[in-house]
Amino acid sequence: MSDIKKVVLAYSGGLDTSVIAKWLQQTYGCEVVTFTADIGQGEEVEPARAKAEAMGIKEIYIEDLREEFVRDYVFPMFRANTIYEGEYLLGTSIARPLIAKRLVEIAEATGADAVSHGATGKGNDQVRFELGAYALTPGIKVIAPWREWDLNSRERLMAFAEEHDIPVDFKKAGKKSPYSMDANLLHISYEGGILEDPWAEAEEDMWRWTVSPEAAPNEAEYIDLTYVQGDIVAINGQSMSPAEVLAELNRLGGKHGVGRLDIVENRYVGMKSRGCYETPGGTIMLRAHRAIESITLDRESAHLKDSLMPKYAELIYNGYWWSPERLAMQKLIDATQECVNGDVRVKLYKGNVIVVGRRSGDSLFDASIATFDDDAGAYDQKDAEGFIKLNALRLRIAARAGRKMK
Structure with a gap:
């Protein structure tokens, strides 16, 4: 060169x-x-x-x-409920x-x-x-x-x-420094030092953003998150920019010991690596987004998103954000978010994010059908018999043919 x-x-x-x-x-x-x-x-x-x-x-x-980081990268990723290997929120x-x-x-x-x-x-x-x-x-x-x-x-x-x-x-x-650290508005990561022994517990004074769940307040705190097309636009009724939303959720989550993670992950280059992460705001966002989707997304749309998510997460982890396949997947994901509007109420308590309420003008939840009380004919329970028999047909055929299902 x-x-x-x-x-x-x-x-x-x-x-x-x-x-x-x-x-x-x-x-x-x-x-x-x-x-x-x-x-x-x-x-x-x-x-x-x-x-x-x-x-x-x-x-x-x-x-x-x-602002660009949260608006154009973090928010699109969270529309997909993205986690790598079941745990990592991909902060780095x-x-x-x-x-x-x-x-x-x-x-x-x-x-x-x-x-x-x-x-x-x-x-x-x-x-x-x-x-x-x-x-x-x-x-x-x-x-x-x-x-x-x-x-x-x-x-x-x-x-x-x-x-x-x-x-x-x-x-x-x-x-x-005992650790290699990387931080941004979504998370802070720790590697090296004592963490190179996967049996050794991380030292308490390593954590910088979150209190330990044991030291968190003894009283729970409720927060309301307002969604527009899959993104949080307000907290407790106060409109905020994307970066302001994440910063405030980091503050609230950190105060209540939310978002600590200790994992061994598979790096793209082939080795396993142990890392600890603090992602308080992201942990709240993931739980709340799934909650608002639970009442606004059609079942098959939601299940399709869930089936695509591991691949989407892998693309981001491995560095393929600008690949044609990630861009194509993003278009599908974003198309599902048109009706993901409304409010989610969560309770923060000693490391936990507990969803306690969700509401939306675009809700697909119909209490008149789901009720255990008299539904006034909104749902004919007799219809379930044919539904079950049709879905059992292949199982019955296999059983008659002597196929063992054990």
């Missing part, structure tokens, strides 16, 4: 990406453009500007993408396509030849960043320093930073 003249780097301002910025300048003799995204990680992003300037970087992009996975999109857009705007990221060669993020970049800009070049350099330990990174006067908070960086 000797023809690389300018690179756009996904830059957090931390040790790894600060070293990468200098390494790119030295290794490729190229100009570096930094891009720092605020997607709700809860830390100041503006200091990244001063660090980039100290390394002689002239073009610096710092962008608040919180869903942020990567947005970052990849802005990387290649900035590359085009600045005339850059390549993009670069700080993902390691062992993880999923390298796949997600690069699949997204190639899908949106087929001819883009990607530089992944962790697959090229020999700075494969924290000590070597620190030595490189000190040798090249890279502006790192050494007092803070000198103390090795």
Whole structure:
């Protein structure tokens, strides 16, 4: 890649990406453009500007993408009730396509030849960043320093930073963090350290967003969520933007110990990885969305969505957000949400999200049919006899033919 003249780097301002910025300048003799995204990680992003300037970087992009992140990525994903391997709410996975999109857009705007990221060669993020970049800009070049350099330990990174006067908070960086963490408005993740032993319980002081269920309030809290076409638009009657909705649900869920998760997942690159996650707002959203769908979606539409969801989740986890199959599935999912309107009431109590009510002007629930009281002829129970016999026909034929069903 000797023809690389300018690179756009996904830059957090931390040790790894600060070293990468200098390494790119030295290794490729190229100009570096930094891009720092605020997607709700809860830390100041503006200091990244001063660090980039100290390394002689002239073009610096710092962008608040919180609303776009929730509106165009998180909300569409939750319309599908998406979970990976039965548990993971895909907090890290869903942020990567947005970052990849802005990387290649900035590359085009600045005339850059390549993009670069700080993902390691062992993880999923390298796949997600690069699949997204190639899908949106087929001819883009990607530089992944962790697959090229020999700075494969924290000590070597620190030595490189000190040798090249890279502006790192050494007092803070000198103390090795026990975990590898990633945060955005949907979740915060923890890997490494004690968590590499799947038998070891996570330390209580690791968790940052949620109190433990034991320490949560002894009194339950009720909240009402208003849905329009599958998305929450108000909490307790107060209209909110997508990012405001998620931030408020994070606050409420965290207060009541909602959203902690400890799993061993299968990475796309082939290994198993143990991770802990805090997704308080997302946990509430998933439970409530299923509740509003339960009264507004036709049975077969709901079951079709459920059958597609594992594949949809797998596509997001593996980095195929921009693939034609994910886009096609999204159109089907969104088409089912036209009538997913109304309100859901949930009770938050010591780590639990309990649905206690749902209502909708588009409800398919008919109390006159479902009632155990006299339905005044709305449903003829005698009709069930023929229905059962027709559905039993294949079972009876098999039994008569001597097929054992044990």
